Amino acid sequence: MKNLWILLFLISTTSFAQQYNIKKGAVANGYDVVAYFNNKATKGSKEFSTKYDGVTFRFSTQDNKNTFNKNPKKYIPEYGGYCAYAIGKTGEKVSINPKTFEIRDGKLYLFYNSWGTNTLELWQNEGAENLKKQANKNWKKINQ
Incomplete structure (x- = not known):
């Protein structure tokens, strides 16, 4: 037992x-x-x-x-600390650079930032609110 x-x-x-x-x-x-x-x-x-x-x-x-x-x-952190942009854009769990972050609506979002790709900038330039909505949907699917 x-x-x-x-x-x-x-x-x-x-x-x-x-x-x-x-x-x-x-x-x-x-x-x-x-x-x-x-x-x-x-x-x-x-x-x-x-x-x-x-x-x-x-x-x-x-x-x-x-x-x-x-x-x-x-x-x-939202999405378990995975890259918020990647969760929103592709639904994939991607590592982050802990120095690249955003506080939005009282929540912590972390982002990948390496090899010339700063996903925080992409998140902001491509419409963070829409990406956040999609990320919330994707995160639910990932964690079913």
């Missing part, structure tokens, strides 16, 4: 983890998701980390960790 509970636990935490872009051991490549709301892309520290929804979040300060713990859903 104990093995069954362990198996069920592993399955449940694995499904949560698949909803998040985990790189460098944490969501948002280990960047502080609270700091983004102060318009700063700041690396988090293992010292100030917490688990939520089966995944690790890192913070640059104890205050930011406490702020997150009071209302985690406010700070979780």
Whole structure:
């Protein structure tokens, strides 16, 4: 019976983890998701980390960790921290550059930015609101 509970636990935490872009051991490549709301892309520290929804979040300060713990859903990046533009445009999970972000309507959006392609610029130039609507639809399909 104990093995069954362990198996069920592993399955449940694995499904949560698949909803998040985990790189460098944490969501948002280990960047502080609270700091983004102060318009700063700041690396988090293992010292100030917490688990939520089966995944690790890192913070640059104890205050930011406490702020997150009071209302985690406010700070979780949209689309599990995958590139918002890619989710909206093609429905694909694409890695991000944690320094490329936008706060829109009180939500955190992260973007791919490498090799001359800045998807935040594409997101803004191609109509962020329409892409966001499509991304919301695509994200529901991805997570069925």
